[in-house]
Amino acid sequence: MEYNEVRKQLETMMNTNYKAFIMALIAIERDMDNEATLQELYNLYMDNDRILLLNDVLYR
Structure with missing residues (x-):
């Protein structure tokens, strides 16, 4: 599976149930x-617009 296919599937999942x-x-x-x-x-x-999903704050 190529990058664009994976990205499209992830975007679909994200838009279906964030x-x-x-x-x-x-x-x-x-x-x-x-x-x-x-x-x-x-x-x-x-709750925090400054937190990115890939951020150390989530891994404490």
């Missing part, structure tokens, strides 16, 4: 399944 998309990315990156913690990290991400 919250689930972000939580899944965090879960994969942090290797975690705890939904309560993922919800907290998602809220932190959404």
Whole structure:
């Protein structure tokens, strides 16, 4: 699968259910399944416009 195909699929997922998309990315990156913690990290991400998804703040 090429980059453009992957990007198109990710954009589709993001546009379909943004919250689930972000939580899944965090879960994969942090290797975690705890939904309560993922919800907290998602809220932190959404509440702070200065936090990028790939940011050390989410990995404390």
